[in-house]
Amino acid sequence: MPKVAVRRIGRPGLRADSRAGAHKYAVMTAPLLHSLHQGLSRTLEGDLAGLAPHDRREQYRRQIRMLHGPLSNLLLALALLEALRAGLQAVADGAPAVMPGWGLAAAAGLLALAAVYRQIVSVRRRVLLGSTFFAVLLLSLAGLGGDWRQMPALSLAGFLLVPVAAMPLLVRPRVALPVLAACTLVAGALLLSLETITTQERLLFGFYYAMSATAGLTLRRARANLAIRLDQKVETLWQRAVSDPLTGLLNRQGWMNLAGTAMDEAVAAGQRPVVLFIDVDYFKRVNDAHGHLAGDEILRELGHLIKARVGPGELGARLGGEEFACLLPRASDDQAERFAMRLANDYRERAARFGSTLSIGIATHREGDLLNDMLARADAALYQAKRAGRDRIVYAEGD
Numbered sequence: 001m002p003k004v005a006v007r008r009i010g011r012p013g014l015r016a017d018s019r020a021g022a023h024k025y026a027v028m029t030a031p032l033l034h035s036l037h038q039g040l041s042r043t044l045e046g047d048l049a050g051l052a053p054h055d056r057r058e059q060y061r062r063q064i065r066m067l068h069g070p071l072s073n074l075l076l077a078l079a080l081l082e083a084l085r086a087g088l089q090a091v092a093d094g095a096p097a098v099m100p101g102w103g104l105a106a107a108a109g110l111l112a113l114a115a116v117y118r119q120i121v122s123v124r125r126r127v128l129l130g131s132t133f134f135a136v137l138l139l140s141l142a143g144l145g146g147d148w149r150q151m152p153a154l155s156l157a158g159f160l161l162v163p164v165a166a167m168p169l170l171v172r173p174r175v176a177l178p179v180l181a182a183c184t185l186v187a188g189a190l191l192l193s194l195e196t197i198t199t200q201e202r203l204l205f206g207f208y209y210a211m212s213a214t215a216g217l218t219l220r221r222a223r224a225n226l227a228i229r230l231d232q233k234v235e236t237l238w239q240r241a242v243s244d245p246l247t248g249l250l251n252r253q254g255w256m257n258l259a260g261t262a263m264d265e266a267v268a269a270g271q272r273p274v275v276l277f278i279d280v281d282y283f284k285r286v287n288d289a290h291g292h293l294a295g296d297e298i299l300r301e302l303g304h305l306i307k308a309r310v311g312p313g314e315l316g317a318r319l320g321g322e323e324f325a326c327l328l329p330r331a332s333d334d335q336a337e338r339f340a341m342r343l344a345n346d347y348r349e350r351a352a353r354f355g356s357t358l359s360i361g362i363a364t365h366r367e368g369d370l371l372n373d374m375l376a377r378a379d380a381a382l383y384q385a386k387r388a389g390r391d392r393i394v395y396a397e398g399d
């Protein structure tokens with residue numbers, strides 16, 4: 001029996017048109033959604049929202065470390081206040097010797113959690129323990145141990161404390177916002193369920209709670225901005241303390257702070273670091289013939305050349321006057337020599353109009369060497385280069 005082709009009746013382009021319309025709608029709304037997301041992030045996070053993801057994570061880590069002590073103190077204070085509240089409530093209820101079962105258990109649990117939280121190092125465990133603490137605190141504030149539907153409106157006052165006290169000390173949004181949402185949810189459920197308060201009291205409590213939440217989020221944003229600006233200021237001061245303003249390289253202090261550590265790490269990894277001691281030839285003659293601005297110009301040019309040549313983990317510094325140094329922690333002897341030759345050739349071309357060249361002494365690490373030992377041998381090799389006529393590269397004896 002011959003097969004019969006069956007054609008589907010309908011509008012073949014309808015599905016394609018729907019897909020095209022959905023795609024067009026998504027393209028049109030994407031910028032709006034992105035702008036809304038950026039605006040919300042900026043409102044909640046402040047300057048943190050403008051950082052690159054890596055820098056933002058690093059800021060989170062720094063602020064979490066900085067705030068661990070204050071947050072631990074807050075948890076302990078809240079636990080003590082809740083224990084005091086439960087005790088006073090027990091006395092007011094006519095049970096001066098024994099607290100109600102739920103209040104006693106909640107207070108003991110909060111005190112134990114606060115004490116353990118202070119000792120924890122793992123951030124994940126802190127989040128878990130802190131979340132448990134706030135969950136127990138909210139349940140305790142809700143008064144689940146008694147006839148909670150008959151509680152007066154004043155009993156909800158504790159919920160006004162949580163946003164303004166906790167938000168500024170919670171760094172990550174994925175922690176801070178769920179805590180705020182949980183507090184809002186429990187307070188809202190209680191507010192709607194209590195039988196002893198009026199609509200006006202509900203509205204008034206909602207207004208005060210909104211004020212507390214807004215204040216907590218604003219203080220959290222201000223704290224984050226302050227921490228970022230403080231880090232930036234410290235970084236600026238550090239750069240000024242260890243950098244040479246004329247060349248942008250390390251100064252002597254920065255060299256002594258960083259080069260020794262970099263050399264020790266390279267030696268521990270089985271490498272033989274190399275130190276280059278560099279001196280500008282005829283620098284005084286350039287100053288006398290062309291003025292100090294010309295002398296500054298060739299020093300600045302040499303600084304730019306060194307910065308362009310040093311790679312990751314390598315250091316360049318102006319030790320003073322026309323003396324410079326470089327540390328190549330993982331370079332072989334051949335690589336160090338090529339580095340010195342290229343630097344000398346580039347400088348010779350740039351400073352040709354002033355008749356200035358470079359003399360370079362090179363020292364390779366020997367067992368037991370300190371940074372100053374290598375620098376002294378490189379300085380001796382530099383002196384030999386000067387005596388041999390300048391504009392040359394000399395290795396330290398025995399290297």
